[in-house]
Amino acid sequence: MSGDAIVRLSGVGKVYGDPAHGLVVLRAVDVAIARGEFVGLVGASGSGKTTMMNILGCLDRPTTGTYALAGEDVSKLDDDRLSDLRNRAIGFVFQSFQLIPELTVRENVELPLGYVRGARATRAKRRARAEELLASVGLAQRLGHKPAQLSGGECQRVAIARALANEPALILADEPTGNLDTKSGEDVMQILFGLHAAGRTIVMVTHNPEIAARLPRVVAMGDGRVVRDGPPRKLAGSAAIGAEEAS
Amino acid sequence: MGLDALFDLLRLGFENLLRNKLRSFLTMLGMIFGVGSVIAMLSVGAGARKEILERIQSLGITNIIVNSVKPPAETKTETQAEQRWMDKYGLTFDDRELLDATCPSIDRVLPVNLVKQPVWRGSRRVDASVFGVLPEHLAMFHLEAGRGRVFNELDAVECKQVCLVRQGLVDELQLLEDPIGARVNVGRESFEIVGVLADQAFRSHTQKALAIDGRTQEVYVPYTTSMRTFGTMTFVQKAGSEERTMVELDQMIVVAKSADLVRPTARIIANVLERSHKRKDYEIVVPLELLQQSERTQAVFNAVMLVIAAISLLVGGIGIANIMLATITERTREIGVRRAMGARRRDILLQFLTETATIGVVGGLFGCLFGLAAIRAVVLYTGWQAVIEPHFVIVALAISGGVAILAGLYPARRAAAMDPIGALRYQ
Structure with missing residues (x-):
């Protein structure tokens, strides 16, 4: 696993404010995620999940330690290079979808394609790519709609299509089913399982124990540390543990 | 930046302009009056210059008129x-x-x-x-x-x-x-x-x-x-x-x-x-000196008009800056999303600068129309001459675009400096 790690956090710590007296959110976190893994990130509120996701998503930098994404140490990259990395290597799926309401579904999916450096596709190609992705999540008929005209489940599918726009090495999903009903949540999970089956690397924050229990690997956070790391069943020999961790 | 990217930015600018038509129009008002004043000033100034030239032509540039008084x-x-x-x-x-x-x-x-x-x-x-x-x-x-x-x-x-x-x-x-x-x-x-x-x-x-x-x-x-x-x-x-x-x-x-x-x-x-x-018991009239005297008067008139136009443009610029600051607060989450999707700070800066420039240039175009109407009214009611040169429109549009960009610089820089995490969480 560690030999083909797409994500490698080594002794990552995060302190907000003064490093000596500030608020410590992450403490010497060591996590390695191999290419193609589907990892659940669980833990109580304030355990450091969100900060870890921010660091994994190159939205934030660790105070100490190193973070290597696809072999590249991103801890010291400047803001522009972090932006480029987010654009080409990371796909975000947020709990609240984070679609731009003024743009159509297709324009939302095109968004990451417009920020590609160097080999930026033409508008026609970007449109075609967006249409292809939206078709793959079953929204080929909704291209010209605005997010307000879509259901929550559809919005999240748009967000997944957008996350896949640049064929990212890592997909970060922050409670993607948190705002959805059971049926829509299950649809979204099926899409994510499908992506995993297709070889995508996914890290997903979830508070849902049932979902956590279905994941091949769960990293449980507590007080800024990794408290457990492994398959949910193996961790405690019961599916219920997944629920315990997730809570 | 490629042409394609520039075109995208312009398209985005126009789309945002059309999205809030009334607000866009109100934002442009200062620019419309400012540019209208600039166009009117340039045209009336050019008309006055033409009239002065006609005067000297009618009196003869090499003539000196000596009258018995x-x-x-x-x-x-x-x-x-x-x-x-x-x-x-x-x-x-x-x-x-x-x-x-x-x-x-x-x-x-x-x-x-x-x-x-x-x-x-x-x-x-x-x-x-x-x-x-x-x-x-x-x-x-x-x-x-x-x-x-x-x-x-x-x-x-x-x-x-x-x-x-x-x-x-x-x-x-x-x-x-x-x-x-x-x-x-x-x-x-x-x-x-x-x-x-x-x-x-x-x-x-x-x-x-x-x-x-x-x-x-x-x-x-x-x-x-x-x-x-x-x-x-x-x-x-x-x-x-x-x-x-x-x-x-x-x-x-x-x-x-x-x-x-x-x-x-x-x-x-x-x-x-x-x-x-x-x-x-005589007086000497030198048309050339009359011309220079008229030009001095004209220069004072132009300076006054220029100040009025500059004040209008300044007020227009402040209006744009104000609205853009409000817009940026309103669109904080959008900024966060764009940053998460890979937009650099410069992309955000350019996006908002393009939007303000679009407001400026479109406002400038309306200002040109307003200016032309004002010139027509001035000519009609005062009998002054006015000369409208095509480059006046270009100058006016460049000024309005420039003022808008200057006015939008601070809000755009503020947008570009936003922390993406904070922006994504903004309610």
Whole structure:
């Protein structure tokens, strides 16, 4: 696993404010995620999940330690290079979808394609790519709609299509089913399982124990540390543990 | 940045503009007034410059006009021949000869004789200004016949009693038949109308410079005829008394050899006349100096207009900055999403700058329309001239775009500096 790690956090710590007296959110976190893994990130509120996701998503930098994404140490990259990395290597799926309401579904999916450096596709190609992705999540008929005209489940599918726009090495999903009903949540999970089956690397924050229990690997956070790391069943020999961790 | 990316930015700018039409329009208002003022200022300024140029053309760039004027403190002179009191003042034939002889920069001197006699047609009387001028005077001041002909050298040599009139005089005298060939009286002398001038009238400034009195009509007769027929003395009866004046030369049009020599020649004329005229009974009008004086006045006017336009643009810019700050707060989450999707700070900066520039340029376009309408109104109600050049529109659009970009710089920088995590969480 560690030999083909797409994500490698080594002794990552995060302190907000003064490093000596500030608020410590992450403490010497060591996590390695191999290419193609589907990892659940669980833990109580304030355990450091969100900060870890921010660091994994190159939205934030660790105070100490190193973070290597696809072999590249991103801890010291400047803001522009972090932006480029987010654009080409990371796909975000947020709990609240984070679609731009003024743009159509297709324009939302095109968004990451417009920020590609160097080999930026033409508008026609970007449109075609967006249409292809939206078709793959079953929204080929909704291209010209605005997010307000879509259901929550559809919005999240748009967000997944957008996350896949640049064929990212890592997909970060922050409670993607948190705002959805059971049926829509299950649809979204099926899409994510499908992506995993297709070889995508996914890290997903979830508070849902049932979902956590279905994941091949769960990293449980507590007080800024990794408290457990492994398959949910193996961790405690019961599916219920997944629920315990997730809570 | 590629053309494709630039096009995307512009498209985004226009889409955002159209998304909130009323707000966009209100944001643009300051820019509309500012650009309108700039366009109006440039056009009215150019119109004024054109008018000034026309003035100098109408008066002649190489001309110096010397007028006889009645001095404030009159001195009465008794002529031996008539034993009567007579006012004698103004330019003399000697002055003309002296200037011609002593000043090498003078090309020629054209005399003008003003005949202070009313024009009659039957019982109809019109108080017109009757000028005795040389035929070349007519060409110099663009006095062309619209109908008939102007008088020529032959008429002058033969001292023919012919005259040129304006259409206004024809109307006032109520000449029902063809005026060409009709006869009118100047004082008691009969003159044949040989031509009607093409233009309606001189402009007021030309009238003033040429010392044309307040009378509305002008009549031109050959100089030689006027001298032989009317001479240099004028008798005007007023309320029981008779006013007698003697002016040898009412006016001299001194033509310098070149425009560069106008000022030195004017100085020489002033020096020469100062010696022979102890009383200030003449005035020297230099069209070139009139032009420069007008230009100075115009420069002050332009500066005032420029300040007004600048204030309007400043207010417009502040309005744009204000609205953009509100827009950026409103669109904080969008900024966060774009940053998460890979937008660099520079992309966000450019996006918002393009939006403000779009507001500026579109506002500028509306401002141009407003300016054109304002110019039309100004021309209509004041009679001023205005000249609209295509580059005024380009200048106005560039200024509006520039002001908008400056106004949008701070809000755009603020947007670009946003922390993506905070922006994504913004409620």
